[in-house]
Amino acid sequence: xxxxxxxxxxxxxxxxxxxxxGINRTVGQIYALLFVADRPLNADDLVDALxxxxxGVSMGLKELQSxxxxxxxxxxxxxxxxFVTPDDVWVIMRTLVEERKKREIDPTMxxxxxxxxxxPHDAAEAHAxxxxxxxxxxxxxxxxxxxxxxxxxxxxxxxxxSLGSRIVKALEFKDRLFAVPGGKRESGS
Amino acid sequence: xxxxxxxxxxxxxxxxxxxxxGINRTVGQIYALLFVADRPLNADDLVDALxxxxxGVSMGLKELQSxxxxxxxxxxxxxxxxFVTPDDVWVIMRTLVEERKKREIDPTMxxxxxxxxxxPHDAAEAHAxxxxxxxxxxxxxxxxxxxxxxxxxxxxxxxxxSLGSRIVKALEFKDRLFAVPGGKRESGS
DNA sequence: CGACTATTTCAATAATTATTGAAATATTGA
DNA sequence: TCAATATTTCAATAATTATTGAAATAGTCG
Numbered sequence: 001x002x003x004x005x006x007x008x009x010x011x012x013x014x015x016x017x018x019x020x021x022g023i024n025r026t027v028g029q030i031y032a033l034l035f036v037a038d039r040p041l042n043a044d045d046l047v048d049a050l051x052x053x054x055x056g057v058s059m060g061l062k063e064l065q066s067x068x069x070x071x072x073x074x075x076x077x078x079x080x081x082x083f084v085t086p087d088d089v090w091v092i093m094r095t096l097v098e099e100r101k102k103r104e105i106d107p108t109m110x111x112x113x114x115x116x117x118x119x120p121h122d123a124a125e126a127h128a129x130x131x132x133x134x135x136x137x138x139x140x141x142x143x144x145x146x147x148x149x150x151x152x153x154x155x156x157x158x159x160x161x162s163l164g165s166r167i168v169k170a171l172e173f174k175d176r177l178f179a180v181p182g183g184k185r186e187s188g189s
Numbered sequence: 190x191x192x193x194x195x196x197x198x199x200x201x202x203x204x205x206x207x208x209x210x211g212i213n214r215t216v217g218q219i220y221a222l223l224f225v226a227d228r229p230l231n232a233d234d235l236v237d238a239l240x241x242x243x244x245g246v247s248m249g250l251k252e253l254q255s256x257x258x259x260x261x262x263x264x265x266x267x268x269x270x271x272f273v274t275p276d277d278v279w280v281i282m283r284t285l286v287e288e289r290k291k292r293e294i295d296p297t298m299x300x301x302x303x304x305x306x307x308x309p310h311d312a313a314e315a316h317a318x319x320x321x322x323x324x325x326x327x328x329x330x331x332x333x334x335x336x337x338x339x340x341x342x343x344x345x346x347x348x349x350x351s352l353g354s355r356i357v358k359a360l361e362f363k364d365r366l367f368a369v370p371g372g373k374r375e376s377g378s
Numbered sequence: 379c380g381a382c383t384a385t386t387t388c389a390a391t392a393a394t395t396a397t398t399g400a401a402a403t404a405t406t407g408a
Numbered sequence: 409t410c411a412a413t414a415t416t417t418c419a420a421t422a423a424t425t426a427t428t429g430a431a432a433t434a435g436t437c438g
Binding site for chain 1 (some may be wrong): 309337338351
């Protein structure tokens with residue numbers, strides 16, 4: 001590996017964390033280097049900088065492309081493929097959430113929806129179905145929330161996040177605004 | 190494996206998804222069964238129901254305990270350890286987020302903070318450090334937001350999530366409430 | 379087309395991770 | 409304490425996943 005120390009530390013860390021993030025070391029290192037690079041890099045650059053094999057870089061780039069985490073870029077008078085990550089970290093985060101949802105959540109929701117349609121045969125299955133239903137409804141709420149806020153411009157999203165739990169003050173205020181006069185009473189505290 | 194069909198489908202799915210979620214099949218299956226079970230289960234129950242080895246169940250339960258995803262429970266007149274998951278799916282979600290943050294985000298933040306302190310030696314390192322800084326600041330914003338809303342009671346949290354992007358209306362309203370008269374002008378669109 | 383360069387594929391193998399099951403250890407109750 | 413039972417550990421091995429590098433394929437330009 002042939003990199004300035006600051007960049008090398010970052011790249012090595014991403015490689016190590018790869019396994020916790022569900023990607024392998026190679027992919028983690030490639031992504032890290034593309035993220036911090038100040039110009040588009042080609043496969044040769046990555047092979048030289050990271051000391052990986054040709055094939056490994058090709059496969060790694062293919063995987064990163066399937067995640068929409070890197071973009072193909074062509075440079076004038078150079079027919080090799082070059083790659084970049086988006087400049088905007090918020091764009092990257094949105095992609096990451098979307099892709100992880102697609103891989104880690106959607107398949108489970110499909111299964112849960114199917115299992116909800118079945119008729120339980122005994123008390124144990126009925127209880128299990130209730131638990132699955134609770135899981136389904138919770139995930140639905142979370143993903144619907146994300147689908148909603150994801151539509152906001154980044155500037156607005158950052159505002160919203162910066163507000164943190166202070167948003168609750170606004171919520172409490174809203175309660176009064178949107179309250180149905182004589183509406184349902186709450187059972188809790 | 191000896192389970193009612195509804196529960197078996199759920200358990201098998203969790204086993205398959207395990208690898209995408211960073212846990213193994215055994216752990217996924219054990220967790221799934223505990224989640225839908227209508228009573229605390231012991232290691233024998235899990236061995237019988239899932240057809241796993243004794244040692245495998247022991248290790249799986251240990252891992253789930255290290256994630257705080259299952260709780261040890263003792264039944265009267267039975268000295269075997271039994272296990273349950275929390276009844277409340279929101280408690281489970283909070284645990285999951287906290288533990289994933291601890292394993293998947295905190296180590297990177299530590300590295301990023303260290304790398305921010307270094308002095309770049311050339312333009313490439315300076316650019317890289319800027320990128321790392323952007324990543325650091327974004328993660329900080331997201332985790333600070335979560336640390337904040339995580340303190341809310343579940344009922345309030347669900348309210349907040351149910352509101353989705355409609356919260357922005359409240360935000361726009363708040364802009365006017367908290368605006369500093371003659372305050373700083375924005376540079377963007 | 380044909381020479382050249384870039385990229386991908388894939389079989390071989392290295393490395394890692396998961397799983398078993400028997401032995402060791404720990405715990406309980408008499 | 410001892411016998412019985414419960415739990416954990418861990419060496420062996422199975423299974424999976426990562427990685428290489430050479431060959432095949434695809435693409436480009438004269």
